[in-house]
Amino acid sequence: xxxxxxxxxxxxxxxxxxxxxxxxxxxxxxxxxxxxxxxxxxxxxxxxxxxxxxxxxxxxxxxxxxxxxxxxxxxxxxxxxxxxxxxxxxxxxxxxxxxxxxxxxxxxxxxxxxxxxxxxxxxxxxxxxxxxxxxxxxxxxxxxxxxxxxxxxxxxxxxxxxxxxxxxxxxxxxxxxxxxxxxxxxxxxxxxxxxxxxxxxxxxxxxxxxxxxxxxxxxxxxxxxxxxxxxxxxxxxxxxxxxxxxxxxxxxxxxxxxxxxxxxxxxxxxxxxxxxxxxxxxxxxxxxxxxx
Numbered sequence: 001x002x003x004x005x006x007x008x009x010x011x012x013x014x015x016x017x018x019x020x021x022x023x024x025x026x027x028x029x030x031x032x033x034x035x036x037x038x039x040x041x042x043x044x045x046x047x048x049x050x051x052x053x054x055x056x057x058x059x060x061x062x063x064x065x066x067x068x069x070x071x072x073x074x075x076x077x078x079x080x081x082x083x084x085x086x087x088x089x090x091x092x093x094x095x096x097x098x099x100x101x102x103x104x105x106x107x108x109x110x111x112x113x114x115x116x117x118x119x120x121x122x123x124x125x126x127x128x129x130x131x132x133x134x135x136x137x138x139x140x141x142x143x144x145x146x147x148x149x150x151x152x153x154x155x156x157x158x159x160x161x162x163x164x165x166x167x168x169x170x171x172x173x174x175x176x177x178x179x180x181x182x183x184x185x186x187x188x189x190x191x192x193x194x195x196x197x198x199x200x201x202x203x204x205x206x207x208x209x210x211x212x213x214x215x216x217x218x219x220x221x222x223x224x225x226x227x228x229x230x231x232x233x234x235x236x237x238x239x240x241x242x243x244x245x246x247x248x249x250x251x252x253x254x255x256x257x258x259x260x261x262x263x264x265x266x267x268x269x270x271x272x273x274x275x276x277x278x279x280x281x282x283x284x285x286x287x288x289x290x291x292x
Contacts, residue, residue, distance in 0.1 A: 001029060001057060001225070003206045006185060008178065017178070020204050020211065021165035021185060022058035024225050029162075031100040031125040032056055032224040033079040039071030039218045047203040047222050048212045056224035060152050060164045061203040063127045063196060064093045065220035073220055075111075075128030088128065089115050095130030096194040098154050099123045104228065108156055108192050127196070127223050129154075131172065134193040139176035150202035151175050151195060154223070158191035164225060166204040166213065196223070 001024040009016045034050040036042035044050035051059040064074040073085040075094035081102070088094040089111050098108045102124030111128060114120060132140050133153060151167040153175065163185065167175055172195065179190045200216035 001025070001208075003058065003209045003211065004186070008184075016168075017170055017174075018168045019165050019178070019185075020167075020206075020213070021163050022204075022206055022225060023161065023163045023188060024058075026106040026160045026162055027104050028228060029057070029225050030102075030228045031098070031106060031127075032059075032226050033062065033077060033125045033127055033221060034059075034224060035073075035077060035079050035084055035221040036071070036219070038069075039065070039220055040069045042218055044222075045218075046214055047205050047219075048214065050222045051205045051207070051224055054224055055226045056205075057208060057226060058164065058204075058206045059222050059224035060154075060166060060205075061197055061201050061215055061219045062221035062223045063129045065197070071218070071220040076126050077128070077221055078123045078126035079221075081124050083123075087111065087114055087120065092131040094128045096132050097126055097128045098194060098223075099126035106156070106162060108154070108194055125223075127221065129194050129196040131195055132193070133172065133176040133195050134180045134190050137180065137189065137191050139173070139180040143172040143176050145171050145173040147171060148174075149199040151198040152202045152204075153179070153193050153195055155179060155190045155193035157189050161188060163188060164223065166202050 001022065003020070003022050006019040006021060007016050032054055034044065034054055036044060044053065047059055047061060063077065066072040066074060074091070075085065075088040076097055077083070077085040078099065087097070095111055096108060097111055097114055098106070100106050101122050110132075131143065133143070134140065134155065148169045148171050150169055151172070152165070153167070154162070154164050156162045170178070175195075176193070178184055179193050182189065197219065201219045203215040203219070204211065204213045
């Protein structure tokens with residue numbers, strides 16, 4: 001996973017357009033949704049705070065929301081497997097859904113396709129947005145070419161490679177054509193890209209580079225990228241750690257537990273670690289300088 005900045009300049013007197021993009025892979029990273037609960041009394045208050053309170057490496061603002069006091073989400077929102085807002089259809093702002101099934105799988109699909117399903121697939125995290133910017137590697141036709149503003153998006157190469165990003169002020173058509181241009185994002189070829197809430201809502205945060213571009217207003221939710229939980233694996237020779245001295249204490253139960261150090265000169269060295277879920281069983285060798 002990495003953060004990169006891409007720029008382009010159209011014409012001698014034009015301003016330089018910029019994309020801040022965070023690349024990741026679906027087999028090593030997952031999506032997390034963080035919902036404020038309300039824009040009037042937000043749980044976090046900003047993308048920066050929401051990401052820092054989560055195990056995220058990067059994040060952007062999420063989907064569109066209403067102008068009411070609570071900032072009701074416009075479309076599907078799933079956080080930690082719980083559906084906070086239902087699927088919506090009928091508007092370009094909710095034409096697509098990006099979701100994580102919690103099993104090393106990310107999907108970017110049209111809302112209408114989900115609507116036709118008798119039952120929605122399992123979702124650990126999901127955000128609805130729109131319109132689609134790129135489909136099948138080609139910029140979507142008919143996008144607005146008049147209004148320029150900040151944009152937020154998520155994209156995939158159709159395989160395991162994904163990215164989230166924000167742009168400087170561009171139109172939807174300009175962003176779509178930029179993302180669909182071969183080489184625009186280096187060796188990442190965009191097959192599908194979805195627009196998220198933009199304008200004064202656009203925000204970008206990256207832990208690795210220390211970058212935090214806040215939104216200009218309170219938004220309702222955020223889309224973060226976090227490493228997938230993986231149980232560590234130790235193979236090969238013994239895994240050694242520096243020695244450490246255990247404080248003198250007696251065993252609480254001599255039938256269940258070996259007697260611990262009776263001399264402050266005794267030291268223990270870890271020779272193997274066997275992880276089991278959240279517990280690691282540690283095997284030690286006992287060294288002592290006491291006379292026999």
